[in-house]
Amino acid sequence: DTGVSQDPRHKITKRGQNVTFRCDPISEHNRLYWYRQTLGQGPEFLTYFQNEAQLEKSRLLSDRFSAERPKGSFSTLEIQRTEQGDSAMYLCASSLTGVIYNEQFFGPGTRLTVL
Amino acid sequence: TQLLEQSPQFLSIQEGENLTVYCNSSSVFSSLQWYRQEPGEGPVLLVTVVTGGEVKKLKRLTFQFGDARKDSSLHITAAQPGDTGLYLCAHNQAGTALIFGKGTTLSVSS
Numbered sequence: 133d134t135g136v137s138q139d140p141r142h143k144i145t146k147r148g149q150n151v152t153f154r155c156d157p158i159s160e161h162n163r164l165y166w167y168r169q170t171l172g173q174g175p176e177f178l179t180y181f182q183n184e185a186q187l188e189k190s191r192l193l194s195d196r197f198s199a200e201r202p203k204g205s206f207s208t209l210e211i212q213r214t215e216q217g218d219s220a221m222y223l224c225a226s227s228l229t230g231v232i233y234n235e236q237f238f239g240p241g242t243r244l245t246v247l
Numbered sequence: 248t249q250l251l252e253q254s255p256q257f258l259s260i261q262e263g264e265n266l267t268v269y270c271n272s273s274s275v276f277s278s279l280q281w282y283r284q285e286p287g288e289g290p291v292l293l294v295t296v297v298t299g300g301e302v303k304k305l306k307r308l309t310f311q312f313g314d315a316r317k318d319s320s321l322h323i324t325a326a327q328p329g330d331t332g333l334y335l336c337a338h339n340q341a342g343t344a345l346i347f348g349k350g351t352t353l354s355v356s357s
Contacts, residue, residue, distance in 0.1 A: 136289070165344070172256075174335050174347030175290065188343060223289050225345075233278055233297070234339050238289030 134158060136239035138224050144245045145214055152210045153242045157226030164207050165236060166199055167223040168192065175223050181207060182229065214246045250274075251336050251348035259354045263325050268351040270336035271318045279319045280345070281310055284333040326355045 137156045145151050157164045162183050167175035178197070179189045183204040193199075196214075201207040211218055221243050225236040252271045260266055270279065278297040282290035294303050296312035296319060303310045307330075309322040323330055335350040 163343075167345075172349065174337070174350050175345070177340075177344035177346070180343055190344075225289070233280070233295045234342050235292055235295070236345060238291070240288050243287075 136224055136226055136237055138222075138239040138242050140242055141240060142243050142245075144247065146247050147214060147216060149214055150210065150212045151214060151244065152208050153222055153224075153244075154206060154208050155224030155239060156206045157224070158237055159205075161226035161228050161237070162204065163227045163229060163234075163236075164201055165225040165227070166207070166209050167225065169221040169223055169241070170219075178209075211244075214244075216246050219244055219246045251338065251346065253334075253336060253348035253351050255351060256349065257352045257354075259356070260326055262327055262355055262357045264355075265322065265324050266326060266353070267320055267322045268334055268353070269318065269320050270348055273317065275316050276338045277316070278339065279312060279316075280337045280339070281319070281321055282335040282337060282347075284335060284350070286332075290333075290335055323353075326353075328355050328357050331355050 139154045165180040166178040169175040177190050178193050181201040196212045199209045221241045223241045225238045227236045254269050280295045281293045284290040294310045299314045299316045301312045307324045311320050333350045335347050337345045337347040340346050
């Protein structure tokens with residue numbers, strides 16, 4: 133299977149701890165996106181990369197959140213000093229520049245629970 | 248941000264019934280996308296509609312884009328339990344971020 137993969141699938145942590153999630157996009161895709169989805173909502177955009185450059189960040193991405201894509205391949209999303217409000221599904225997607233309608237392919241997500 | 252309103256929020260039907268879900272906005276879009284998301288998984292793209300009045304069919308699913316390109320609908324004929332999931336409409340803002348509606352949660356029981 134060469135789709136988007138995310139690790140871990142589930143993470144339970146205590147408030148105040150740091151967590152890091154990983155996303156491996158489809159290998160030839162140069163764009164990578166992070167979204168957050170809470171219960172009863174559609175996914176909300178957090179940030180995106182084109183190759184290794186982080187080109188856009190949502191206002192939802194507070195200073196406790198940081199994302200990297202060091203070699204333009206996999207990406208990590210770190211949340212520092214987690215809060216209960218950070219509990220959500222974190223989705224990663226990838227796409228290829230120039231593809232019509234910018235079709236994005238999503239991974240299975242990482243479900244974060246902050247106790 | 249151009250908002251997408253989806254209705255109904257929840258729909259519970261019996262196998263074999265037909266249903267329609269809606270995605271509305273006051274804004275005009277160059278295109279809209281429909282996704283289906285199963286519990287514990289990421290959304291999967293079903294279709295992109297781009298032309299006002301366009302109708303696209305995917306097996307038992309029929310997608311329509313409004314003439315004014317402000318709204319879209321998804322009609323499912325003879326629903327099956329495998330159609331259960333969250334149906335999301337979305338538009339591609341500036342060619343990068345997807346902006347989603349809140350979705351319609353569909354439950355089809357046998």
